[in-house]
Amino acid sequence: MDKEVEGQKTKALLSWAAQIGISDAPTMRSASVCSSSCLGHSLVISHFPDAGGRGFAASRDLRKGELVLRVPRAALLTSEMVLQDGKLASCIEKNHLLSSSHMLTICLLAEVGKGRDSWWYPYLALLPLNYDTLANFQDFEIHALQVEDAIWASKKAILKAKSDWKECLLILQQMKLKPHLLSFRSWLWASATITSRSLHIPWDEAGCLCPIGDLFNYAAPDYEPCGDDSHECSNEEQLNEKADCHSHRLTDGGFEKDSSYCFYAKKNYKKGEQVLLSYGAYTNLDLLEHYGFLLTSNPNEKAFIHLDTEVSISRAWPKESLHIQPDGKPSFALLCTLRLSATPKKFRRAVGHQAHAGSMISTENELVVMKKLANHCCKVLEELPTTIEQDFSLLIFINKMLESSSCLDCFELESCKEQFHEFLQVNGLHKERIEKSSLTVKTVKSLERWRLAVNWRLSYKNILFNCISYCNMVITELS
């Protein structure tokens, strides 16, 4: 969007928001000081190129726990509010089987279809035009994820979006929406808008779209996720952590009894610093799937591996608990599974309590476990099509292309040549033409998704690499 147009639309959004009672001032009295904008008392819209793009900066020093934004219930775009439109409601009421998230997606498309006549027009006019969630990945970008689990997650996301769209198409047609809003592309846009921006409300599982409140970018919660199994924690420590974890969540944001969505500063912020929100504890693959981005340093990242441990032992744990942490250490459940697997069957009962308490069974057993884990990680890394170093170089070149809008330099790098040729081919580009013209918006979007895929696989590989180092360190200590 043209910068000037974006500026005008932002001004209109802030003024509309102030009129309907959205405010970043703790009391209504201070809110009325400036009615042409709902912001300025605690927050201002700013741009953070490396941390989410458009977001909020603190307009003054903020204290942890301070109320920084209040959005009244009437401003929220929910199915309930949209269905106050009788014509729309009569179309939808005929379809009792609609899930709440399908309903909200349909409601969003219906509001977009009203154009300037929509009550939420100033908000809708500034929603992103496209998304990088997994359901939007093309074959080349999916393939670039390299790891089977991630490829499967993307394919599943696309299949789900297609089947949801087919399920709702008849209703969309009955609603007589403009033809372009009936397309799969529009459905993908609307469902990605909802997965990446909706906030929890107690009365509708699908959540709501929250004007202004959805401009907070994400910071990972800096505690271990609830129910986490870090093996160094005692039961008591884990319980305290859980209690902590819930209180942290409450300081972030939520719908409150006085009928507004309230957002609080999760820490102290200096003026100008980006004010962030924790949407929850997510792995990078979850972030990619639901939000279309990932964090290069994500404390909640996990690398899942498929070890050929005995089914009866690994079944004792939920599949998601068998993983490697970002620092390379195996999770509590994975370590316990590996220790028991490496114990002869007849001794397992006797040492079960030790393993489940997170203790080493014996030096010999620990050495077997660490060697097995390190070998497995080495094998996975070897079998992936590119190395950590190659991915790292590739990222440098993709970044260069995005900065300079030219692919030329990329052909200098031997290890990336093949991948770049494939990229050009699937995007219908020719090296010679790229020299002269800058990249199209479509190519830039594809490059951005490619970069996300390479970043994701690099983070996965780094965890396996850290795990090998961790295992080797334990082996050296024990030998």
Ligand SMILES: C[S@@+](CC[C@H](N)C(=O)[O-])C[C@H]1O[C@@H](n2cnc3c(N)ncnc32)[C@H](O)[C@@H]1O
């Ligand atoms: C709720 S919106 C936040 C506002 C958004 N930046 C905007 O301009 O509308 C969530 C989206 O912001 C982006 N985002 C949020 N936090 C991010 C982060 N830490 N790094 C990169 N992108 C982020 C992602 O595109 C995500 O889907």
